[in-house]
Amino acid sequence: MDFEKQRFLHRQLLASSLLQFTTKMFAYTARREYVVGEHHKIICDALMDVIKGRTNKLIINISPRYGKTLLCSQMFIAYGLALNPASKFLHISYSGSLVQENSMAVKDTITSTYFQTLFPEVQIRKNDNTRAKWSTTAGGGEYATSTLGQITGFGAGQAEMTEEELKNIDDFTAQFNPDHFAGAIVIDDPLRPDDALSDNVRESINRRFETTIRNRVNSRKTPIIIIMQRLHEHDLCGYLQEIEPNEWTVVSLPVIKRDEDGTEHALWPFKHTLEELYKIKHASEFVFETQYMQNPTPMEGLMYHVFRTYDALPERRKARMLGNYTDSADTGFDFLCSICFDAHDDGYYVTDVLYTKRPMEFTEPAQANMLKRNKTDICFVESNNGGRSFARNVERLTKEYGNRKTRFVTFTQSKNKQIRIFTRSSEVNNRLVFPSNWEQLWPEFAHDLKAYRKEGYNAHDDAPDAATGIIEKCEEWLNNISDEQIMRDFL
Known part of the structure; x- marks a missing residue:
C-alpha cells in the first residue's frame, strides 16, 4: 500500500x-x-x-x-x-x-x-x-x-x-x-x-x-x-x-459499581482493586463518598456518626433474643427493610439485612429464608400498608421451609416516623453493632442509613426507620418483660 x-x-x-x-x-x-x-x-x-x-x-x-x-x-x-x-x-x-x-x-x-x-x-x-x-x-x-x-x-x-x-x-x-x-x-x-x-x-x-x-x-x-x-x-x-x-x-x-444482584466491581481495576478502594474509604469516608463515589454528603447535619462494628459475633446462646424487625415497603418507591439481630446486654448485633425494592414474589421467600438462616426467635413486622398480609405470607412460607421456631408479632406504627428517628438516633448509633464489612454486605442499606440527615430532603428513610424500630421493640420486650415470660412465650 x-x-x-x-x-x-x-x-x-x-x-x-x-x-x-x-x-x-x-x-x-x-x-x-x-x-x-x-x-x-x-x-x-x-x-x-x-x-x-x-x-x-x-x-x-x-x-x-x-x-x-x-x-x-x-x-x-x-x-x-x-x-x-x-x-x-x-x-x-x-x-x-x-x-x-x-x-x-x-x-x-x-x-x-x-x-x-x-x-x-x-x-x-x-x-x-x-x-x-x-x-x-x-x-x-x-x-x-x-x-x-x-x-x-x-x-x-x-x-x-x-x-x-x-x-x-x-x-x-x-x-x-x-x-x-x-x-x-x-x-x-x-x-x-x-x-x-x-x-x-x-x-x-x-x-x-x-x-x-x-x-x-x-x-x-x-x-x-x-x-x-x-x-x-x-x-x-x-x-x-x-x-x-x-x-x-x-x-x-463512581469507582465502585454494582450489578443488579448487588455484586461489586471496581470501575478500573488497572488503577484500583476493590480491596484498595476500601482501604481508601476506611482512611476517610467523607473524601471517598464525595471524590470517589461522586456522592457528596454534607459532613454537617448527618443523623448518625461512626457505627460500632464486630469481627466475631458474641456467643448466640448468651443472647437475650434472636430477633428481626421488618418494615415492608409503603409504596413502590420505598425499600422493604428487614434486619436480623442478636440482642445482647451491650448492644444489638446485626447479623443479616434484606433491603430491596423487588416485588413480593421475591421478598416473601427471601424473608422466610433469612429468618430460618438466622434461627430467628421473634419477628416484629409493621402492619401498616399491607404489612400484616406480608407477615402472614412469610409465616406460611417459614413453616413450609421447616422453620417452626420463629414467632411473628405484627403491630401498627402510629408514631411520626421523623420524630421517632430523631429522638432515638443516639441509641441507634450506640446500640447497633454491625459486621466489620457491613457496607460491602449491604451497600444500599449502609448508604441510606449513613447519609440520613437531620433536616432537609432524604430520598429514603426505610433504613433508619427499621433501625429505630429495633431499639423500640427491644426496649419494650426486653426491659419491660422478664426473661422468664419471654422464654414461656417461646416454649
Missing part, C-alpha cells in the same frame, strides 16, 4: 472517534499503550455526543487520577481541532498553572510529526503563541485560564455558518464533522479540594460561572463541558443541577 493511501486510511480512522484518536495519538506521543477502561469508553461516547451536536451541556463526574484531564482537557481539544482547525476552546481550572500545562500538551500533540502527517491543515500561528493563549492559522485555538482569572476578550466556539459557507465545506468536514463542531468551554476541576468546605470560595466560583464564564460563547450552540470530582453538595455541578435540573446531561462514574 502506498504512503498516501495509508495516510488517508489512518486519517479516516483517527477522525472516526475520540477513543481511536486518543489511543493512537497517546501511543505515539507517550511511547506506551493507552490502557482503556470501560469509563474511558463512556466518557468518549459522551464527548462524541457533544461533537455531534446531541449534547450542549455536559457534566462528567469521576474521581481523581482516572484519566479525565488527558482525555477531556487535552485529547478532546486536539481532536476538535483536527476535525475543524477553526475551533476555539476556552479551558478553565482552579489552577492557572494546570490549565497552562494542559494547553502546552495540546500544542505538543498538534505539532507532533504524527498529527501533522495526518492533519497538516492545523497550524499554530507563530505570532500568537503563549502558554495561556494560542491561535491556529484558521482562526481557532485555545485560551487557558483559572476559574477566577481573566477571561474577557475571548469567546469559545464560532458563529453559526452562513448558507454560503455551508455550501463550501469539504468532504472531510462533511463526513466527520457534519454538525460543524467549532469548539467548547471545557472546565476541568473548577474548585480546589482544599476549598470545598469554604462557603465563600465555593459560592464565588458559582457566581463566576454565572457572571462571566457562561457568557463566553460565540454561539448559542457552543457546548459547555464540566469535568470534575464531586467535592460538596453545592459545588458547581450541584449548583447547576439544582437550578437547571433538566438542562445538563450528567455522566457520573
Whole structure:
C-alpha cells in the first residue's frame, strides 16, 4: 500500500472517534499503550455526543487520577481541532498553572510529526503563541485560564455558518464533522479540594460561572463541558443541577459499581482493586463518598456518626433474643427493610439485612429464608400498608421451609416516623453493632442509613426507620418483660 493511501486510511480512522484518536495519538506521543477502561469508553461516547451536536451541556463526574484531564482537557481539544482547525476552546481550572500545562500538551500533540502527517491543515500561528493563549492559522485555538482569572476578550466556539459557507465545506468536514463542531468551554476541576468546605470560595466560583464564564460563547450552540470530582453538595455541578435540573446531561462514574444482584466491581481495576478502594474509604469516608463515589454528603447535619462494628459475633446462646424487625415497603418507591439481630446486654448485633425494592414474589421467600438462616426467635413486622398480609405470607412460607421456631408479632406504627428517628438516633448509633464489612454486605442499606440527615430532603428513610424500630421493640420486650415470660412465650 502506498504512503498516501495509508495516510488517508489512518486519517479516516483517527477522525472516526475520540477513543481511536486518543489511543493512537497517546501511543505515539507517550511511547506506551493507552490502557482503556470501560469509563474511558463512556466518557468518549459522551464527548462524541457533544461533537455531534446531541449534547450542549455536559457534566462528567469521576474521581481523581482516572484519566479525565488527558482525555477531556487535552485529547478532546486536539481532536476538535483536527476535525475543524477553526475551533476555539476556552479551558478553565482552579489552577492557572494546570490549565497552562494542559494547553502546552495540546500544542505538543498538534505539532507532533504524527498529527501533522495526518492533519497538516492545523497550524499554530507563530505570532500568537503563549502558554495561556494560542491561535491556529484558521482562526481557532485555545485560551487557558483559572476559574477566577481573566477571561474577557475571548469567546469559545464560532458563529453559526452562513448558507454560503455551508455550501463550501469539504468532504472531510462533511463526513466527520457534519454538525460543524467549532469548539467548547471545557472546565476541568473548577474548585480546589482544599476549598470545598469554604462557603465563600465555593459560592464565588458559582457566581463566576454565572457572571462571566457562561457568557463566553460565540454561539448559542457552543457546548459547555464540566469535568470534575464531586467535592460538596453545592459545588458547581450541584449548583447547576439544582437550578437547571433538566438542562445538563450528567455522566457520573463512581469507582465502585454494582450489578443488579448487588455484586461489586471496581470501575478500573488497572488503577484500583476493590480491596484498595476500601482501604481508601476506611482512611476517610467523607473524601471517598464525595471524590470517589461522586456522592457528596454534607459532613454537617448527618443523623448518625461512626457505627460500632464486630469481627466475631458474641456467643448466640448468651443472647437475650434472636430477633428481626421488618418494615415492608409503603409504596413502590420505598425499600422493604428487614434486619436480623442478636440482642445482647451491650448492644444489638446485626447479623443479616434484606433491603430491596423487588416485588413480593421475591421478598416473601427471601424473608422466610433469612429468618430460618438466622434461627430467628421473634419477628416484629409493621402492619401498616399491607404489612400484616406480608407477615402472614412469610409465616406460611417459614413453616413450609421447616422453620417452626420463629414467632411473628405484627403491630401498627402510629408514631411520626421523623420524630421517632430523631429522638432515638443516639441509641441507634450506640446500640447497633454491625459486621466489620457491613457496607460491602449491604451497600444500599449502609448508604441510606449513613447519609440520613437531620433536616432537609432524604430520598429514603426505610433504613433508619427499621433501625429505630429495633431499639423500640427491644426496649419494650426486653426491659419491660422478664426473661422468664419471654422464654414461656417461646416454649
